[in-house]
Every structure is written in structure tokens, then in C-alpha cells.
Amino acid sequence: MTDDTITVTRAEGRYDIHVGDVRAGYTVFRPDSQGRLSFPHTEIDPAFRGRGLATTLVADAMADVAARGETVVPHCPLVSKYLRENEVEGLEIAWPREQHPE
Numbered sequence: 001m002t003d004d005t006i007t008v009t010r011a012e013g014r015y016d017i018h019v020g021d022v023r024a025g026y027t028v029f030r031p032d033s034q035g036r037l038s039f040p041h042t043e044i045d046p047a048f049r050g051r052g053l054a055t056t057l058v059a060d061a062m063a064d065v066a067a068r069g070e071t072v073v074p075h076c077p078l079v080s081k082y083l084r085e086n087e088v089e090g091l092e093i094a095w096p097r098e099q100h101p102e
Contacts, residue, residue, distance in 0.1 A: 006053070008060035015061040017044075017053055024048035027061055027079065036071040036094050039079045058082045066091035 003020035014026045025044035029037040039061075044054050058079055065072055071092040074080040083093055 006056060008057055008064075010061075010064060015057060015064070017057040017060075019048060019053070024053055025057055027057055027076065029061075032073060036073050037065060038073040038075055040075045042076050042078045054078055055082065059086070059088075062086075062088045062091055 005020060007018045009016050009018070013030060014028045016026045017024050023045075025042070025048065027039060027042040029039050032038050042054060042058060044057070059082065062072065062079075062083065066088050067090070069090075071094050072079070072083070073094045073096060074083055075096060083091075
């Protein structure tokens with residue numbers, strides 16, 4: 001029997017998503033000059049694609065950022081799409097000029 005428990009954890013400069021003991025993907029963040037968290041890239045291992053893990057990863061990461069009172073700058077297309085389609089209670093978003101939603 002395999003452990004398919006999904007967990008999201010914050011590490012130095014990224015959030016990781018694990019399926020059991022295996023890291024299945026991550027989303028990277030970097031503080032900008034104003035202390036906001038810029039999210040430039042999200043990646044899911046090809047072996048784990050098609051399971052909704054990217055959405056779970058971004059949802060958990062954004063909820064954690066909101067709980068910490070930090071501001072997100074979404075440069076990653078996946079993070080941007082998630083934030084356009086979902087309300088994250090308490091999350092401050094600083095949209096890049098080129099990605100500002102309508």
C-alpha cells in the first residue's frame with residue numbers, strides 16, 4: 001500500500017507539495033525590494049501531472065501567505081490564473097502592470 005497523503009510545506013524560498021514522502025512539485029517565491037513575495041515559477045513533476053496538484057499547491061501557498069499577512073506579486077501564469085479565479089480571504093495582491101486583471 002502506498003501513502004498518497006498530500007502535504008504542502010514552506011521551505012526557504014518555496015512551497016513544496018509532497019505525495020507521501022515524494023516531492024511532487026514546488027512554487028518559488030522571492031521577496032522584492034518592498035518586502036512583497038514575488039512568485040515567478042511553479043512546477044509539478046511530470047509523473048504527478050493531471051492530479052490537480054498545482055492547484056492544491058498554489059491554493060495552500062496563497063492561504064499561508066494571507067495568514068502571514070504578506071503580499072503576493074503573481075508573475076507565474078499559474079499563480080496569476082488561480083488568483084483571478086479564486087478569492088483568498090485576507091490576501092493582499094500587488095498585480096504586475098502587465099497582468100492586472102480587468
